[in-house]
Amino acid sequence: MKQFGGPAIFLDRNDINTDEIIPAKYLTENSKTALKPFILEDLHLEGFDPQSDELKNAGVIVTRANFGCGSSREHAVWVFEVNDINVVIAESFARIFRQNMFNCGMLAVELPKEDIDIILSMGNVDIDIDVTNGVITAKGAGEKTFNFTLNDFARELIQAGGWLAYADKKY
């Protein structure tokens, strides 16, 4: 199975919407890679800089509740994908964004607020994800593990490499 993980970046706010992740004016692009420079361009979060090295190096986003709300644009998932971010860990997701992640063979993991608080308190962390067993390992100043659940359908989508490949075979 595909490897999931990498250095984490924190977006410490609820209700980050897909307009903030990729503004509508870039929806005229007809390739995923063209979206790359515009990642999180309109995100309003104190101290956050979309041009920072921290974001450039990130492989995982850790964030709060209702991540990816608003527009259905899958561009919000693709802009992460082309920036080598394959995992978002959040307290909760908006439905369409979460589905889009799995549909692209990417991972959206929900953890309780307390666990997100702990990861946030660890400073710079590297995150490693064991999808088969549902375990997240965060390595920073110390090392901590967290369990998560993923239903079989979501896991099968990841294994198949996304919903199109899955549905093409099955329906």
Place this chain on the structure above:
Amino acid sequence: MASTIAEKIFASHLRDTPTPGDAVLDIDVVMCHEITTPIAITDLMEKGMDRVFDPDKIKAVIDHVTPSKDSKTATQAKILRDWARRHNIKDFFDVGNNGVCHALFPEKGFIRPGYTVIMGDSHTCTHGAFGAFAAGIGTTDLEVGILKGVCAFKEPVTMRVDITGTLPVGVYAKDVILHIIKKITVNGATNKVMEFAGPIVDRMSMESRMTLCNMAIEAGGTCGICMPDRTTAEYLWPFIDDKYESVDDAVKDFKQWHSDPDAHYDSTITIDVSDLVPQATFGFKPDEVKDITDIEGENVDQIYIGSCTNGRIEDLRAAAKVLKGRKISRNVRGILSPATPSIFNQALEEGIIKIFMDAGFCVTNPTCGACLGMSTGVLAEGEVCASTTNRNFNGRMGKGGMVHLMSPLSAAAASIAGHITDPRKYLQ
């Protein structure tokens, strides 16, 4: 077993249950527009899968940026247009016949009670007004919908919203839904179907029900839904008169979809609107809502009346009540975008377009346009728009711009006053 309307629709469309709690549904209508579909088409072509499951069940429109404003949007339109021709998609709407998808498709009679509807657009929830399960999806779901006519959803969990009391003068469906979103927050209905019921909904026109359901997504809802009744049957009558002997007959048949009285709801809230005053957002999230009387005098630079939320004929009529015989303030500019050609025509016939133009409004062709900050009214940095649309996200109508969502009546009042104001004073 007693079921909600959404559960009944799921049961009648179930193709597969990949795991308990997940349902793959057969889809009755796959709707497409030129922002999210071309990239799906290109991807399917690259994968050697350029097929459609049923051209009669696919509806397509160029609506977000139309007529095209530059080479990129022209290319998007062309990809959709060529694809519609290639696959013999008859229900394709191009310049001259096009309008905002969620206003145009209902008007064409494409949505029926009990249908499953998907589109690569979050406001697809609008169509639940007809008693359909209608949900926004991403591009991959759209690709599978186009190719296979199926889509996966979680088993529906329903929040029932009972709307009671009497709607005061000057207060509309838009005010009601803004008030509901304020109450339950932008996350309050995530992963849930919002079932709108109660005497206020029963008395609402289809247009008002569409306004209600349109904004279910702003509370995170998968779909807004209303029980199909006589109002629904009368609206759809020109499209169903070959199927039913009479409107009564249709009404009786539609009842099969109604939620059973003892159906299970995840939660029920009751909203009494009798004391509601006009509402408006003030902030960058759709739940940051205030009584308009509390933000009296706040600055606006542009007024925008249109969109899938409030660009329908009754919205234009409401705004015209305020605009008739008045001029908009010199401090603001006004833009009207009737949502479809037939709404435009109707407004012409009723003299509404003239009222808007005499007041000083610019009238555009039917398009999404400024709603998502792509054309016909993009804001400059630091500018503010009083808008009848559905999203006030930071930068939504242009980078650095701010949007205050409100009803068409309130937006019209803001255009006359030159700032946010209580619209009721213009109704005397």
